[in-house]
Amino acid sequence: MSIIRTSALTTPIRIPLTTGVFIKLAGIDIGSRSIEFVLFDGETRTVLEHFQAETSINLSSQLSLIKEQYIWDHLISTGYGRQLAQKVLGGDVITEIKAYTTAAHHFHPAIETVIDLGGQDTKALSINRSSGQLRKFEMNDKCSAGTGKFFEMMAGSLGLSLEELVMEALRGEKSIEINSTCTVFAESEVISLLTSGIALADIARAIHEALLTKLVSLLSRVMRSDTREILFVGGGAKNRALVQLLAEALNRQVTVPEHPDFYGAYGAAIHAMHSTRQESI
Numbered sequence: 001m002s003i004i005r006t007s008a009l010t011t012p013i014r015i016p017l018t019t020g021v022f023i024k025l026a027g028i029d030i031g032s033r034s035i036e037f038v039l040f041d042g043e044t045r046t047v048l049e050h051f052q053a054e055t056s057i058n059l060s061s062q063l064s065l066i067k068e069q070y071i072w073d074h075l076i077s078t079g080y081g082r083q084l085a086q087k088v089l090g091g092d093v094i095t096e097i098k099a100y101t102t103a104a105h106h107f108h109p110a111i112e113t114v115i116d117l118g119g120q121d122t123k124a125l126s127i128n129r130s131s132g133q134l135r136k137f138e139m140n141d142k143c144s145a146g147t148g149k150f151f152e153m154m155a156g157s158l159g160l161s162l163e164e165l166v167m168e169a170l171r172g173e174k175s176i177e178i179n180s181t182c183t184v185f186a187e188s189e190v191i192s193l194l195t196s197g198i199a200l201a202d203i204a205r206a207i208h209e210a211l212l213t214k215l216v217s218l219l220s221r222v223m224r225s226d227t228r229e230i231l232f233v234g235g236g237a238k239n240r241a242l243v244q245l246l247a248e249a250l251n252r253q254v255t256v257p258e259h260p261d262f263y264g265a266y267g268a269a270i271h272a273m274h275s276t277r278q279e280s281i
Contacts, residue, residue, distance in 0.1 A: 024048065026072040027269030028089070029099065029262075030081030031055060033119030033148070034235070035062070036265040039070060042273065052261065055081070063088040076268040080120075091272075097137055099267030100233065101125055105132035106270050107257065108231050113223050115215060115246075116263070117236025119148045122215065126222040138221045140214060148236045150186075154207045157187045158194065165204050169241035172205025186210065205241070212245050219250070229253040233263040 023042035028035065032055060039049040049070060056062045059081055067089055075091035078099040086093050094102075096116075104114045105127050112135075114125040122140040127133070140147060155165040176198060178189050186207075193203050219230065230252055232243060237260035247254040257263065 023073040024071060025269055025272040026070070026075040026091075027099075027265040027267065027272060028066075028075065028077050028079075028085060029096070029264030029268060030059070030063075030077065030079035030085055031118055031120070031264070032080055034261070035079075035081075036262045037066060037070075038262060038265045038269050039072060040269055040273070042073070050262065050265075059084060060088060074272045076272045078264050078268045094268060094271055096264055097123065097125070097134065099264045099271065101127055101132070101134045101267070102270050103263040103267035104231055104233065105129075107266075108255065111229050111231045111255065113219065113227050113229070114231045114233060115219055116234040117148055117215070117232070117239075117242075118234045119152075122147055122218060122234075122236075124215075124218040124222045126224075136222050138218050140218065148234070148239075150211050151207070151236075151239065153187060154190060157190055158200065158203070160204075165207070166239055166241045168201045168204035169208045170244070171201040172199070172203075174199070174202040174205075175209065176202055176206040178206050178210040205245075208239075208241050208245055212242065212249055215242075215246060216249050227252065229255055232256050233260040235261040237261070 025040045025042050026038065028037045035053050035055055037049075037051055038047060040046065041048050053062070063085055075089055077085035077089065077091060077093050078096050082093040100114060100116050100123065104111065104125065109129060109132070112127050112129050114127065116123040116125070124138045126135040126137070128135050151162055151165060155162050158165065160168070176193065178186050190203055190207065193206070194200070230246070230250065232246065232254050236242060237256045243254055243256055
């Protein structure tokens, strides 16, 4: 029986630092669709500030504004814009794979399989539970049909918001196959289904099942046969219909953390804490 679980993140970071030292540690994840930023009090390990914003065309100016508004002692950047962030904000950089591995193992040390669904790419990770090291990872083929962008495009073709598409999918009952894996052709197929009288809810479900197939394929390449629980992170983890369908397809527990889209930034901040701790020794 599949189980869906939401995991609350009450105390984001628990890494001991040198007693009495007050430092601010930051992590920023710059994706093609959004920016997530977190600032931690290194002494109490509590969140001081956090925010999310759409990635603008003028990313350099956007980063400069962050630098003007916030102060930190150590910052690590991740995401596709990490190199520019290092130039503007300073600090160090790590890959998204490293950031998500770090955050996933820190918050969920018992889970070894992770799926991250972002706006432009999807990653499946296998983590060694004992060491926290990445064992294996797989990424989608850079086609938007396997990313969160797919839902945005399909919702637009139906004249729906993303939330409306999700709600319709949750009401869908009949399984209809969308044959094309290309977003452009899939959009034409969706319109054809709609004009042929197929219920909107069933079309919305079919859209989710089309992307679900790609997620299951990615996970099958990293997941062990005895895996019982999957951690679902990234902005796509907020899609309740997709989470439900993934749990049913895998017949495994799917855990969604409280802030799944902040896991890249959390991972960067945790890495900053590890680095600061090592420097203080």
